[in-house]
Amino acid sequence: MSTITADTALAPAGARPAERMKRAARRWRYASNVGAAILSVVLVVWTLTPLYNMVMVAFTAEGDVFSDHLWPPNASADSFWIVLTQGYWYLEYFWHQFGNSVFIGAMVTLLVLTIGSMTSFSVMRMRIRNGWVITNAALLTYVIPASFLAIPFYLIMQHYGLHNNPWSVIAAIVTFATPYAIFIFQEYGRSIPLELDESARIDGASPIQIYFRIYLPLMVPALVAVGTFALLAAWNEYLYQFLLLSNKQSMTVPVALAQFLNSDVAPWNYMMATAIIYALPPIATYYAFRNRMSSGLTMGGVKG
């Protein structure tokens, strides 16, 4: 207020306060833009350095891995070719192991979506009595660190004779991913009016018809978000795959990678090429479903 009156009163004398304020604001905006630019550079370097390292080592030629350089002197894509053609004794089952990873990822996604949607349908839509017990059990599972259950889980799988069987890993990942699915489905389901189910029920639809014809079609956005999450969770999982899959035929790519790491002569360029090839499908999935995923993370939630 005072600046405005001063402005009108003292017109010409030097820099007028309003102009001074404008200049201060411009200076402030300039400083904050410079700050943002510096922060952006720092963020880009911080984010990309480990990834750059991965690419750089993968493009390094056989003999140059143990030398000082920031970009390989004789860059070549040979290591990618060797991985793809399984041309190194460590990689002889690469495609088989990649197939195992895909199989586990696909089955986990399918089971998480099926079990999660069925459970939330029963609890939230059919409103079965004492459904909260199930919700709480799921919540409790969500907050138990998976690594803490690994030892008894491993021994139990030995009892069941499921060692080296991909289904043991699928069971483990489904166990720890389904609770998240149940929450997202419950939260998302709140936005679908219960009257839809009611009217279908009055028209004589059976629960299974309501589930397939009304519930699932309306839940598609949540199903996509959770499906992406489950697929990435399966692709990321290491501990259970490492414990439960130990022979070369049954193991998955991460387990093979880690075996590489622990061997005496680790061929780092092949390892990094394998790592990049393994990382490409989730990156593609992630960017394809990015918006769906982040809305899934916060779907109905973050009301805090």
Add this chain to the structure above:
Amino acid sequence: MTTVSAIEFGGPAVRRQSLWRYWRGGLRGSEFTWALAFLVPYIGVFVAFVAYPVFYGLWMGSKPSLYAEVFSDPIYQQTVVNTIVFVAFGVNLKLFFALLLSGFFMRPGWWVKALLMIFVLPWAVPELPGFISIHWMLNGEWGLLNNALYQFFGIDGPSWLNSRWLALGSAVCSHVWRWLPFWTVILLAGRMSIPTEIYDAAKVDGATGLRRFAHVSFPLLANLYLVLTLLATIFLLGNFNTVYFITGGGPANSTHLLATLGIRDAFDLANPRLGVAVVMSALPLLIPLVIILIRRIKNAEVQL
């Protein structure tokens, strides 16, 4: 008499029916069966892969003499300190930077959006390839980090993974690198859910910059921030991959966390009970955290 008996005749019959429906959650017979059938898969998963392993683990770790053995192990004592340091720094650095960066990413402009796309890359890349790359990057002799330090600044970098605290610090940084995008995206969604009218009102009242953050944004985000802190603490207590791949527990078993030490005792030392006891020693900290978290989630309806 007759009228009373008529009422009595009608009364219990009605009540019995309503009680019956009450117990069945208001569902008719066949519908109740369907609702239960929809729950069977999750109940099966929970009983076979959560309840059974939990009780098996509790039984395995129930002998008091195990704990005497665990607590007298000098590696275990170091591990407890490591876990506390790792969790304290990991959680707070991650969430503090996530809070600041989520504010940064609220800025308008296409290049901030482009930066966000790059920034989320570590989260899109599976954990294992990223960590293996960092592991090699931190190699004292041939790693990218020390090469860069030497070429740009003429500094001979230390061998990052050969001393306890440097190695643990590297593990914390790697963890922050991998998970910062995830928490930033969540907090960003939390900020976006704050209605802009509130900011407009604050602007009219003269609150900008730091004051706007202190009096408007943060109070609205505080509950979310607290829930995320609890969740991150619980997740980090059971973290396995970071230390396993960055330091491998070395040098000389001095950087183990509870989860990695548990797996080492169970499988490398072939003593599963000892491993379970190591992991179970986290329960006095884990259980209160879980109880507080579940209460918070229920009250605040914040869901992840």
